[in-house]
Amino acid sequence: MKRFLEKLVEGILMISGSLTSVAILLIIIFLFKEGIGLFNSPEVEKGYVLSVSQANPVNSLSPLEVKDIFDGEITNWKQVGGTDEEIMIFRFDDIFNYYPEEEMGENYEFLPDKLSSVVQEHATIIAFLPEKYLSVSFQGKLLDKKNISPLDFFFGKEWFPTSAPVAQYGVLPLILGTLWVSLGAILIALPFGLAVAIYLAEIADVRMRKVLKPVIELLAGIPSVVYGFFGLVVIVPFLQSLFRLPVGETALAGSVVLAIMALPTIITVAEDAIRTTPRIMKEASLGLGANHWQTIYRVILPYARSGILAAVVLGIGRAIGETMAVLMVTGNAAIIPATLLEPVRTIPATIAAELGEAPAGGAHYQSLFMLGCVLFVITLVLSVAVEIISGKRSSRGV
Amino acid sequence: MNKKNIIQWFTFGIFRALSYLVVLILFFILGFIIYNGIGVISWEFLTGFPEDGMTKGGILPAIVGTLCLMAGSMIFAFPVGVMSGIYINEYAGNNWAVKFIRIMTNNLSGIPSIVFGLFGMSLFVNTLGFGDSILAGSLTLGLLVLPLVIRTTEEAMKAIPDSFRTGSLALGATRLQTIWRVILPMAFPNIITGLILSVGRVSGETAPILFTVAAYFLPKLPASIFDQVMALPYHLYVISTSGTDIEASRSMAYGTALVLISIVLLINILANSLRKYFGNKVKTN
Amino acid sequence: MDEKKIKLEAKNVNFYYDDFHALKGINMQIEQNSVVAFIGPSGCGKSTFLRLFNRMNDLIDGTHLTGECLLDGRDIYDKRVHVDELRKNVGMVFQKPNPFPKTIFENVAYGLRVNGVKDEKYIKQRVEESLQSAALWEEVKDKLKKSAFELSGGQQQRLCIARAMAISPSVLLMDEPASALDPISTAKIEELIHELKKDYTIVIVTHNMQQAARVSDKTGFFLLGELIEYDQTKKIFLNPEKESTQNYITGRFG
Numbered sequence: 001m002k003r004f005l006e007k008l009v010e011g012i013l014m015i016s017g018s019l020t021s022v023a024i025l026l027i028i029i030f031l032f033k034e035g036i037g038l039f040n041s042p043e044v045e046k047g048y049v050l051s052v053s054q055a056n057p058v059n060s061l062s063p064l065e066v067k068d069i070f071d072g073e074i075t076n077w078k079q080v081g082g083t084d085e086e087i088m089i090f091r092f093d094d095i096f097n098y099y100p101e102e103e104m105g106e107n108y109e110f111l112p113d114k115l116s117s118v119v120q121e122h123a124t125i126i127a128f129l130p131e132k133y134l135s136v137s138f139q140g141k142l143l144d145k146k147n148i149s150p151l152d153f154f155f156g157k158e159w160f161p162t163s164a165p166v167a168q169y170g171v172l173p174l175i176l177g178t179l180w181v182s183l184g185a186i187l188i189a190l191p192f193g194l195a196v197a198i199y200l201a202e203i204a205d206v207r208m209r210k211v212l213k214p215v216i217e218l219l220a221g222i223p224s225v226v227y228g229f230f231g232l233v234v235i236v237p238f239l240q241s242l243f244r245l246p247v248g249e250t251a252l253a254g255s256v257v258l259a260i261m262a263l264p265t266i267i268t269v270a271e272d273a274i275r276t277t278p279r280i281m282k283e284a285s286l287g288l289g290a291n292h293w294q295t296i297y298r299v300i301l302p303y304a305r306s307g308i309l310a311a312v313v314l315g316i317g318r319a320i321g322e323t324m325a326v327l328m329v330t331g332n333a334a335i336i337p338a339t340l341l342e343p344v345r346t347i348p349a350t351i352a353a354e355l356g357e358a359p360a361g362g363a364h365y366q367s368l369f370m371l372g373c374v375l376f377v378i379t380l381v382l383s384v385a386v387e388i389i390s391g392k393r394s395s396r397g398v
Numbered sequence: 399m400n401k402k403n404i405i406q407w408f409t410f411g412i413f414r415a416l417s418y419l420v421v422l423i424l425f426f427i428l429g430f431i432i433y434n435g436i437g438v439i440s441w442e443f444l445t446g447f448p449e450d451g452m453t454k455g456g457i458l459p460a461i462v463g464t465l466c467l468m469a470g471s472m473i474f475a476f477p478v479g480v481m482s483g484i485y486i487n488e489y490a491g492n493n494w495a496v497k498f499i500r501i502m503t504n505n506l507s508g509i510p511s512i513v514f515g516l517f518g519m520s521l522f523v524n525t526l527g528f529g530d531s532i533l534a535g536s537l538t539l540g541l542l543v544l545p546l547v548i549r550t551t552e553e554a555m556k557a558i559p560d561s562f563r564t565g566s567l568a569l570g571a572t573r574l575q576t577i578w579r580v581i582l583p584m585a586f587p588n589i590i591t592g593l594i595l596s597v598g599r600v601s602g603e604t605a606p607i608l609f610t611v612a613a614y615f616l617p618k619l620p621a622s623i624f625d626q627v628m629a630l631p632y633h634l635y636v637i638s639t640s641g642t643d644i645e646a647s648r649s650m651a652y653g654t655a656l657v658l659i660s661i662v663l664l665i666n667i668l669a670n671s672l673r674k675y676f677g678n679k680v681k682t683n
Numbered sequence: 684m685d686e687k688k689i690k691l692e693a694k695n696v697n698f699y700y701d702d703f704h705a706l707k708g709i710n711m712q713i714e715q716n717s718v719v720a721f722i723g724p725s726g727c728g729k730s731t732f733l734r735l736f737n738r739m740n741d742l743i744d745g746t747h748l749t750g751e752c753l754l755d756g757r758d759i760y761d762k763r764v765h766v767d768e769l770r771k772n773v774g775m776v777f778q779k780p781n782p783f784p785k786t787i788f789e790n791v792a793y794g795l796r797v798n799g800v801k802d803e804k805y806i807k808q809r810v811e812e813s814l815q816s817a818a819l820w821e822e823v824k825d826k827l828k829k830s831a832f833e834l835s836g837g838q839q840q841r842l843c844i845a846r847a848m849a850i851s852p853s854v855l856l857m858d859e860p861a862s863a864l865d866p867i868s869t870a871k872i873e874e875l876i877h878e879l880k881k882d883y884t885i886v887i888v889t890h891n892m893q894q895a896a897r898v899s900d901k902t903g904f905f906l907l908g909e910l911i912e913y914d915q916t917k918k919i920f921l922n923p924e925k926e927s928t929q930n931y932i933t934g935r936f937g
Contacts, residue, residue, distance in 0.1 A: 006574050010489055016478045017485035020548070021502040023541055027513065030520040196420055199413040206744070212417060214670065215424050221595075221662045222427065223602020225631040226655050229638050230427050233648075260423060267420075280781040283739060284843070288794035289771030289850060293406035298797065299783055321510025323605040324631070328639055348512040348605070355516070355609055360524060372516040376509060383508040387501060400765070402799065 031376055034369035038153070041363040043146050043166050050165060051119055051127045051140035058082040060144035063152055066166040069126060077124065090118065090127040108133075116140065128165040148363065153370065159334040159345075161354065161364040169367045171374065173336045177251070177344035181326060182319040184255030184340050185262055189315060192259070193266030194308065200267070201274040202296055220264035228328030231257040236329055243341055249331030252340040257325045262315040269314055273307020274300060310389045317382040321375065323348035347371050428659065435656030438649050444657070447617040452637050453646040457654055462619050463532075463627030464601055464661075467611065470536025470623070471600045475544050476593055482544075483551025483589075488577055507545035512605040514542045519609040533623040535611025542606055543596040550592025554585040587676030591669045598665035602658060604631040630658045687714040689756070690854060690884040691736055696750035698731060700743070705731050707908045709750075713901075718876060718885045720895035720916065723905035724931065729888050732905070733856050736886070737773040738766050754854070771798055774847030778859040780839035782831035782846075787823050790831045790842055794850035809849050817845035818875055837868025844875065848883075855879065857887040861894065873898050892932060896920050904928045 043063050044050055050066065052058060058081055061069070068074040069087055078084045095111070098118055104111050112135035119127050119140030127140065148169060156170020200212055235256050240248030277300045285295040301308070331343025332353060351368050358364040446456025482503075490496040518538030528534040558581055566576040604612075612632040620627045634654045637647040691713040698706035706728045713719050721729035734740050735752050738759065751758050759769050771794070782790050791810040800806055810827075814820040819841045823834070831842055840860060847855060857876075861869040876885060876898045889895050895902050896916060903913040904923075912919060912928045923929050 002572070006572055009574050013481050013485035013489060016481035017490070017499050019478055019482060020506045020544060021499060023544070024502050024506055026521060027509065027517045030517055031513070034520055192416055195413045195416040199417045203410055203413060204417070211421065214666070215421050218663070218666055219420070219424050221598055221666055223604070223631050223658055223662065225602065225604045225635050226431070226658055229634055229651060229655050230430065232638060234430065263420065278781070280777055280779060281783060283742070284777060284781045284783070285793070285797070286742070287737060287739065287770055287775035288797065288846065289767045290794070290797035291402055291406050291767045293409050294402060294797045298793070303784055317508055321512065323510065323512040324635060328635065348510055351512050351516065352605055352608055355519070369516055369520070372513050376513050379508050379510055380505060383505045387504065402797070403765070
């Protein structure tokens with residue numbers, strides 16, 4: 001009986017122990033299940049088709065081309081491989097400019113025929129039509145129906161998930177925005193954090209350490225939304241007036257806020273790494289007439305290198321995944337930024353800002369899960385990198 | 399002073415200045431929010447409902463919501479986390495399974511909170527049909543802090559010398575008895591400290607609750623775990639960025655931020671004094 | 684003997700770790716170009732005393748010193764003394780070989796570089812000379828660019844001696860330099876100490892009484908923070924004056 005109880009408890013404990021692994025597995029399954037769905041969704045809005053005249057040599061258009069045509073940025077068929085003629089844009093509602101409503105019949109039963117003839121009569125037309133109003137004898141040529149391609153997703157330069165007729169899911173500006181903000185943050189936080197870590201581990205006396213340690217703990221404990229709020233009411237206006245910007249919500253504002261948030265991680269991990277340097281190394285260096293600073297940068301820092309690297313990677317990881325603070329201060333413009341003084345939009349901020357409005361199961365919804373997958377993979381890679389870096393350290397022994 | 403000592407004096411001076419700056423940053427952030435928020439705090443603010451498009455009134459539903467989420471997530475994460483910590487530290491040897499669990503736990507703690515939000519929405523809200531609810535939000539938050547609870551439990555148990563284990567086992571106690579009667583009571587103070595810090599983390603998280611529980615505006619208190627609630631961090635986000643009248647609700651935002659920060663401060667002070675209290679107790683014994 | 688120049692001198696030295704009185708009223712003179720061994724049981728203060736002479740104890744918080752420690756007749760704890768200049772002049776070899784995670788060459792060059800030597804040609808020359816004096820040159824001359832960790836324990840310790848000598852100190856402090864080594868490496872180190880006596884004043888702390896007997900001219904016996912007896916090594920080992928010295932040497936405690 002006693003043995004049975006022991007076994008039972010051990011079994012229960014083991015199940016709890018494996019829960020984190022199960023959670024990761026579930027996260028992967030659910031994220032990718034929704035995310036991959038994106039690549040099975042049609043480029044053109046569901047239930048709609050794009051059509052051109054039979055005479056038009058163009059058979060298919062890329063999502064970006066369609067968008068540019070409907071935005072009026074591409075105006076001639078020549079630009080997309082057709083003949084040298086001006087493009088005529090036709091949206092479904094435009095039909096009433098050609099035929100009065102009375103001619104459509106009681107229940108719009110003549111509408112499909114009218115649509116068909118409009119497309120037939122205009123050689124330069126591109127028409128965006130609901131599938132259900134296509135007649136059996138539709139005279140236009142339907143453009144190739146393609147699904148959203150991973151290539152367009154990962155290398156597309158435009159993110160307009162709500163644009164019609166073809167939504168743009170180019171994730172490049174978001175990835176670049178995330179990298180800009182995170183790298184900016186780490187550039188600020190690394191020298192800063194390293195200096196404080198060295199001070200704490202090597203220079204500070206007990207009294208100062210007693211002040212600094214809880215301060216760093218508190219900095220780590222402040223909720224990200226409070227940092228975001230602080231950034232919004234203090235840092236954003238400050239940067240705006242400092243650089244005379246039209247808007248203060250910029251990548252730089254995000255970097256500054258993220259730098260403060262990443263500081264505790266960098267300081268703590270780097271300090272631990274610096275402390276692992278054996279005392280005999282330090283004494284050997286001092287015994288040779290090196291002063292304290294020479295000992296720090298010639299012996300201690302090289303010795304703690306991998307630990308410091310781990311601190312950097314962890315800091316970057318924290319910065320890349322941070323959502324609320326960034327959402328509140330970076331301005332959220334999905335454009336590829338030229339400088340840190342422009343608004344950007346990061347991957348987590350995009351998910352947070354758009355998921356509420358994206359109908360469940362739609363392509364937009366799926367694209368946000370795909371963004372989640374991208375984020376997940378990035379942080380997983382960083383986690384593994386830290387694992388490898390710190391593994392190397394412990395195997396080096398010495 | 400020779401050249402290298404001048405360089406040292408200069409460098410150390412910079413390091414010291416930057417360290418003071420860290421303290422200054424914290425005090426500036428805290429001071430700024432306290433200075434601007436203290437005037438807003440009143441009995442009405444803490445116990446009233448939001449009014450006039452959230453530009454007036456109180457934040458009671460958000461406070462209650464956050465408390466619900468703190469409690470809910472811990473009901474899930476605490477037992478599971480402590481049991482995992484016990485398993486990893488006391489039962490499993492140093493085999494591949496433990497290494498795997500440890501790596502997975504580490505990885506879980508590295509996943510961004512917004513990804514937890516996506517996952518919680520997909521699994522708890524949609525697939526399991528909990529809807530936007532305290533239940534879905536608590537489970538999502540619980541999962542988020544699980545690695546933290548596991549790690550603090552593990553560390554608390556690791557700190558107990560092996561001699562206690564061998565001593566107990568040598569007296570004929572089983573492993574379970576040893577854990578239950580010797581190890582857990584000794585590790586308890588540190589486990590509790592870890593729990594408190596985890597609660598603190600939960601109180602401020604926003605991204606995981608965006609799509610699993612948080613309500614934009616809901617002027618009533620929850621009646622069951624299947625209700626939506628408002629939450630302090632989300633409320634702060636809403637009224638500072640996308641409320642009906644951001645300028646008019648600014649003072650409400652300062653007040654909310656102050657309440658949020660007070661919770662975090664309180665929790666930190668509590669954890670630290672517990673640590674000190676138990677630390678002293680262990681020493682004198 | 685009396686005409687020999689006094690290199691190191693301790694005058695009524697007391698040393699405290701917080702409240703713990705670690706060294707009690709020590710007086711000692713160490714002559715130039717001699718080898719002096721400190722023996723005594725663990726915790727007797729011999730290492731602490733050794734470390735006073737290059738101010739290594741400064742690194743430990745809460746310590747406190749009274750009395751005088753003199754090098755060439757000058758108080759090394761005087762405010763005007765630069766501690767790194769002092770340490771350059773008083774080299775130290777530690778209990779465990781502690782090469783830096785750098786190449787063999789850079790380990791030896793380290794002391795020169797941190798003391799502001801920029802002339803690469805001179806550095807190269809000093810590295811070779813030092814490795815030769817440490818009887819290591821033949822073994823490592825083809826792998827100077829390799830990591831110091833690739834050397835055996837005994838080689839690492841001789842590398843540390845070479846490293847200490849590269850900056851031309853006049854005193855070498857050795858804190859149980861052979862305690863982590865095998866007998867063959869130990870013999871090599873002892874042989875080396877004999878050689879080095881010509882150019883250096885050497886103070887060696889050791890646990891191993893045979894070693895003290897083999898390498899030193901004079902021996903000091905420490906017990907519970909006091910210098911019990913300090914005399915010619917032969918006298919200490921053959922005919923000590925104090926009973927506790929006799930007991931220690933014959934292995935009755937320690």
